[in-house]
Amino acid sequence: MNRVTGDDEAGSLAELRDQLWEALGECDETRAVAVARRALDAAEPAQAHTVGRTAADRIRGAGERVLLELIAPTQERVGLAWAANDITVAQEHAATAISERCIAAVADATAPAPSGTYAGRVTVACVTGEWHALPARLLSEVLRLRGWRVDYLGAQVPTRHLVDHVCRTRAQAVLLSSSIPFLLPGAHNAITSCRGAGVPVLAGGAAFGPQGRYARLMQAEWAEDATDAAALLGRDLPRPREHAARLAETDLPHLSDQEYTMLRRTSLQLVKQTFVDVEDDFPATHRYSQYQRERTIEDIDFIVSFLATALYVDDVDLFTTFITWTAGILAARDVPPRCLIPALDSLLKQLKDFPRVVGILTAARGLTL
Numbered sequence: 001m002n003r004v005t006g007d008d009e010a011g012s013l014a015e016l017r018d019q020l021w022e023a024l025g026e027c028d029e030t031r032a033v034a035v036a037r038r039a040l041d042a043a044e045p046a047q048a049h050t051v052g053r054t055a056a057d058r059i060r061g062a063g064e065r066v067l068l069e070l071i072a073p074t075q076e077r078v079g080l081a082w083a084a085n086d087i088t089v090a091q092e093h094a095a096t097a098i099s100e101r102c103i104a105a106v107a108d109a110t111a112p113a114p115s116g117t118y119a120g121r122v123t124v125a126c127v128t129g130e131w132h133a134l135p136a137r138l139l140s141e142v143l144r145l146r147g148w149r150v151d152y153l154g155a156q157v158p159t160r161h162l163v164d165h166v167c168r169t170r171a172q173a174v175l176l177s178s179s180i181p182f183l184l185p186g187a188h189n190a191i192t193s194c195r196g197a198g199v200p201v202l203a204g205g206a207a208f209g210p211q212g213r214y215a216r217l218m219q220a221e222w223a224e225d226a227t228d229a230a231a232l233l234g235r236d237l238p239r240p241r242e243h244a245a246r247l248a249e250t251d252l253p254h255l256s257d258q259e260y261t262m263l264r265r266t267s268l269q270l271v272k273q274t275f276v277d278v279e280d281d282f283p284a285t286h287r288y289s290q291y292q293r294e295r296t297i298e299d300i301d302f303i304v305s306f307l308a309t310a311l312y313v314d315d316v317d318l319f320t321t322f323i324t325w326t327a328g329i330l331a332a333r334d335v336p337p338r339c340l341i342p343a344l345d346s347l348l349k350q351l352k353d354f355p356r357v358v359g360i361l362t363a364a365r366g367l368t369l
């Protein structure tokens with residue numbers, strides 16, 4: 001690999017991304033790790049001329065760039081390829097496992113010498129039910145490079161155990177990651193519980209919405225990515241006052257209409273009835289295999305979960321964005337997106353007495369499917 005500077009640098013990173021992408025596509029772990037290592041060499045000297053930068057600074061900068069500008073976007077590309085049905089679920093799983101290996105290789109190659117002194121101690125965790133651990137892992141490694149002691153708890157951490165941990169370790173802050181919006185009610189519980197224990201919460205990940213709008217609704221700080229998170233932590237997050245258990249309605253007064261509670265309570269029945277209505281309205285389902293029937297029920301369950309979450313955060317956009325996304329996933333698999341219409345109509349019929357639900361479903365019915 002040629003050492004790169006200036007304009008060549010961006011070109012080189014783009015090339016390395018393509019090389020990493022190819023290695024992931026071929027499930028070639030050894031090659032992928034070699035690309036990540038080469039990227040470290042390529043990223044480092046570009047900043048070497050900067051006056052006042054120590055060798056440690058340069059290594060840290062290179063590590064961060066490889067994590068956030070090579071591995072993260074390549075992993076996002078994996079998601080896009082899966083959504084477009086260009087790669088299988090198995091290829092996506094393999095690619096993610098290899099990305100994890102690459103992160104570990106970068107972390108090993110750039111680990112600061114143990115000094116026993118840290119910028120502070122923080123906990124990084126995914127909310128209950130959240131399996132997308134890789135974004136939290138990336139965040140943890142960037143913070144370590146920046147001198148923080150990080151307790152990385154990984155995927156789906158039950159709130160009670162999260163709170164126990166942050167209290168026991170006297171964490172300066174909890175960094176909570178979530179990618180899937182329907183986990184937001186659980187995320188809210190985690191935020192409220194940690195704040196109740198006097199620990200500030202910094203939330204991030206796609207679940208928290210554009211510009212972190214749902215994190216703010218839930219009284220958490222929000223950062224776009226690991227670099228922003230490091231900057232916020234460096235400014236010391238204000239410690240919330242410890243308080244007793246707090247009702248979700250305190251942050252979200254619209255919940256007092258009980259529509260969310262009712263929907264959650266009846267969701268099993270709603271999914272069953274919606275499937276029956278879909279079968280009636282969309283005759284093709286009668287020819288479905290058992291596997292296809294199960295996937296359809298799963299899709300309806302998803303629709304109901306996202307509907308409940310849109311009610312929880314009182315945001316129509318959360319649901320319409322999800323329906324548009326689902327339509328794209330279906331179309332890429334040669335399933336006509338208009339098969340969503342009978343499901344939406346069935347829910348509208350079953351839930352006609354609930355004004356906020358009706359508003360959300362009507363907006364979704366207005367989409368071109």
Ligand code: B12
Pocket residue numbers: 068072073075076077078079080082083092093096129130131132133134135136138139175176177178179180181202203204205206222223224225226229322325
């Ligand atoms: C790998 C993957 C999986 C793996 C995760 C394994 C693992 N070890 O992480 C598995 C197979 C488990 C999985 C499962 C599912 N997945 Co998935 N998955 C992905 C994929 C391809 C990559 C995730 C990733 O690593 N992204 C790379 C990181 C770098 O990006 P990022 O999340 O944006 O994170 C950055 C910032 O948001 C931020 N950030 C993130 N967290 C935090 C936290 C803090 C505090 C801060 C400050 C910043 C921050 O920093 C990161 C770095 O810049 C994404 C596609 C994508 N675009 O991300 C889909 C994706 C997230 N998955 C999706 C779906 C639908 C699912 C499933 C529901 C599928 C299913 N039907 O079962 C399940 C849900 C499981 C669950 N309950 O969590 C959808 C979500 C769509 C939606 N409408 O919400 C996506 C977007 C795929 C797609 N293109 O449609 N998935």
